[in-house]
Amino acid sequence: MYEPKDIIAILANNVRKTMSPFGIPKSMVNGWWKEESLPRNGETLLVTGLMYQLVPFIETATTWLARYEDAKWAEYLPYSRFVPPRLSGLGLAMITPAEAKRKAAGHLKNIVKAMRASGRRFGYQPELDEYSGILLYDLGDQEGFVRHAKRVAARLKGAGVTSIVTVDPHTTYALKVLYPKYADASFEVRAYFEDLNLSGAHAGETLSIHDPCFYGRYLELSGASRKALGNLGYACADARRSGLFTSCCGGPAESISPKLASRIGAKRVEALGGSGERIVTMCPICLHNLEKAGADVTDLSTVLAGGLKTA
């Protein structure tokens, strides 16, 4: 386990300087939209919060962090303080595989595909799409979170944004619940799968759903994802713990203890694997952590966009 104080200091410093927890320039993180010909304006604004885009960098950073986490010589050398700062900025960007970045971009493109097929009229303005600061909130750096949230909210309000569509549970929770409370900013916030209007015929395939904590419990949205899948003809199987009582994938522990994250992920995979069905989730952190624990997991966006082809 790394020293929380050191990890928080690094992340908070990165967020303050670059608006990103890993200190990587946004131009290197957020390029998926360039091939999508997205309108800038619409009934609502798509705000990704950059979580899907950041996961490839999280994957790389945590692989390195895990290597040194319990090193025997860590008590003799200050490695536990030495490693984390190296895992930021351009260095991290350079060692992160392009394939992982392409995969993350693919999920966002699939979300756009599903929204377009549903006739959603949304705009996208990359300069307004910022990281929400949720990791600082979860780690208890309230001052750092509030300062960042106010910066992000001021930009959105300055651009006249009132309605937002989100793609991941962490950003959705931040914008919908935390920003009104701490950043004096209230928007109408909807997760992308709440307003889909798709249909298809996939009778016969049952999916095993892993509800992310923020969607299943904090935002009580587990019914909406099942409805979107049900409209395409899929049946959904619930794991032993699901919906309001869903069990965590372990991902939130990654910045402090990758090994703890892996242990919790493995337990969750075991619980999800019981039905033998394809596991589906709708959070980039869950996706990454469950995959790392050995599961074959599909993002909801892949299922929705794939369902359209044969609809």
Next chain:
Amino acid sequence: MSAVNPAFLDELEAYGENAGALCFNCGTCAAVCPLDGGHFPRKMIRYAQIGAVDRIREESRELWRCLHCGLCTQTCPRGANPGEVILTLKRLFAAEWRKS
């Protein structure tokens, strides 16, 4: 022997809403918590209730194992919001670090 601060729960309110006083120490939260075994978070809530600040400080790294997943809060029979108490304790220490 550790010093206790009977006003600790009240002081904690500066760092967030918390209903730790409602806890009756049943251990449901520790039983459902996905962290491996032990008495977390019940133990921390108890320390906070009795104002055993030194004990919380000694074991403060444990707080950051918490995933902020909320399952403890969902299942707590007293509405003591244990997940939020843990987050509030994290905020207390993080604020101290910022000042130091």
